[in-house]
Amino acid sequence: MDVPLAEQGEVADLDSIVAILQRALSEQMEVVYSAKVLEEARHPGNMGSMLEPDGYAIVQGSCGDTMEVFLRLDGSRIEVAAFMTDGCGPTVACGSMLTKMVQGMTLEQAGAIEAADVITALDGLPAENVHCATLAVITLGEAIANHHSRRGQDSGEPCSGPPTMD
Numbered sequence: 759m760d761v762p763l764a765e766q767g768e769v770a771d772l773d774s775i776v777a778i779l780q781r782a783l784s785e786q787m788e789v790v791y792s793a794k795v796l797e798e799a800r801h802p803g804n805m806g807s808m809l810e811p812d813g814y815a816i817v818q819g820s821c822g823d824t825m826e827v828f829l830r831l832d833g834s835r836i837e838v839a840a841f842m843t844d845g846c847g848p849t850v851a852c853g854s855m856l857t858k859m860v861q862g863m864t865l866e867q868a869g870a871i872e873a874a875d876v877i878t879a880l881d882g883l884p885a886e887n888v889h890c891a892t893l894a895v896i897t898l899g900e901a902i903a904n905h906h907s908r909r910g911q912d913s914g915e916p917c918s919g920p921p922t923m924d
């Protein structure tokens with residue numbers, strides 16, 4: 759079906775308005791977020807689930823969004839870490855950066871990472887997104903605790919519970 763010329767003009771106008779809005783939004787994001795945050799949010803690494811992980815946790819953050827962390831271990835070292843989230847772009851960036859950072863670390867080293875370390879690696883986050891990094895780090899801590907708990911159960915040793923969120 760042919761679109762009348764008048765309507766074609768309206769579609770073209772709408773397209774250019776959308777393009778202008780997208781450009782404005784993109785420019786605004788570049789002012790608010792670092793290039794690293796935008797890169798990790800747009801092209802996250804390690805995003806996905808894992809079958810039969812050695813450690814796993816899902817945590818709901820204060821904003822209501824969730825993050826999952828999956829760990830595959832080689833002895834006490836993290837061979838692969840993956841994450842999933844239904845959260846915002848900065849949370850995707852935090853999950854991506856954190857799972858990259860822990861690759862090859864011992865569980866002890868990974869467990870010592872703080873939200874500030876992730877924020878530094880991302881060249882900063884706006885104050886309203888600091889909790890996104892906290893969510894990622896807490897979920898990693900829970901996944902590590904989950905691994906220890908499973909091992910405790912395997913060996914008959916008493917298992918320590920996961921760290922609590924407040």
Ligand code: FES
Pocket residue numbers: 819821822823845846848849887889890893
């Ligand atoms: Fe909910 Fe980022 S984790 S806003």
